[in-house]
Amino acid sequence: DQQVKQNSPSLSVQEGRISILNCDYTNSMFDYFLWYKKYPAEGPTFLISISSIKDKNEDGRFTVFLNKSAKHLSLHIVPSQPGDSAVYFCAAAIIQGAQKLVFGQGTRLTINP
Amino acid sequence: DAGITQSPRHKVTETGTPVTLRCHQTENHRYMYWYRQDPGHGLRLIHYSYGVKDTDKGEVSDGYSVSRSKTEDFLLTLESATSSQTSVYFCAISGFAGGFEKLFFGSGTQLSVL
Numbered sequence: 648d649q650q651v652k653q654n655s656p657s658l659s660v661q662e663g664r665i666s667i668l669n670c671d672y673t674n675s676m677f678d679y680f681l682w683y684k685k686y687p688a689e690g691p692t693f694l695i696s697i698s699s700i701k702d703k704n705e706d707g708r709f710t711v712f713l714n715k716s717a718k719h720l721s722l723h724i725v726p727s728q729p730g731d732s733a734v735y736f737c738a739a740a741i742i743q744g745a746q747k748l749v750f751g752q753g754t755r756l757t758i759n760p
Numbered sequence: 761d762a763g764i765t766q767s768p769r770h771k772v773t774e775t776g777t778p779v780t781l782r783c784h785q786t787e788n789h790r791y792m793y794w795y796r797q798d799p800g801h802g803l804r805l806i807h808y809s810y811g812v813k814d815t816d817k818g819e820v821s822d823g824y825s826v827s828r829s830k831t832e833d834f835l836l837t838l839e840s841a842t843s844s845q846t847s848v849y850f851c852a853i854s855g856f857a858g859g860f861e862k863l864f865f866g867s868g869t870q871l872s873v874l
Binding site for chain 1: 795800801802803804805808818819850852862863864865866867868
């Protein structure tokens with residue numbers, strides 16, 4: 648049973664526009680959420696995170712929104728740049744539990760010039 | 761780079777043979793993890809370690825074993841490889857509990873089981 652789901656396998660956005668990547672989760676015990684970015688032939692790298700006590704966290708061009716009632720989070724990238732083309736993974740954890748992250752399936756983002 | 765090395769980077773093996781993947785870190789981090797990445801599944805945790813000789817299972821641990829005899833090395837063993845274990849394997853390290861922002865991944869091992 649997939650506890651963290653990214654229902655869009657791919658997304659194509661024009662350079663300069665907003666990219667919105669979505670993620671849903673089913674386990675209400677999750678209290679920490681992260682986004683990782685992955686380029687081909689490399690390991691994932693941390694991008695941005697949010698605690699369940701917040702509904703928004705911003706870091707430069709990246710903003711993560713959390714809607715706990717809907718068990719939904721989204722990553723906004725504004726403006727999108729060609730270097731943003733990568734696979735993005737949503738992940739969730741229970742901070743006081745075992746130190747384990749649960750990942751979504753990933754969304755491949757392509758930024759078109 | 762976070763000082764994490766996976767070896768080998770690529771391996772092709774036959775069904776039924778044993779395979780060991782190695783993760784080596786130079787960061788002296790306490791937590792080490794093995795994930796596998798498959799299309800449609802994202803990254804799934806196989807096993808993790810929270811100290812020397814301290815390990816625990818992840819969500820897809822069947823068919824895998826791990827060992828951590830020293831801080832810097834975390835070994836993943838497939839006792840008898842199957843075609844379903846063809847995947848990209850990532851090792852990750854973290855310095856402290858809840859330190860997911862500081863979860864550093866290696867570059868991965870592409871394993872093909874024929």
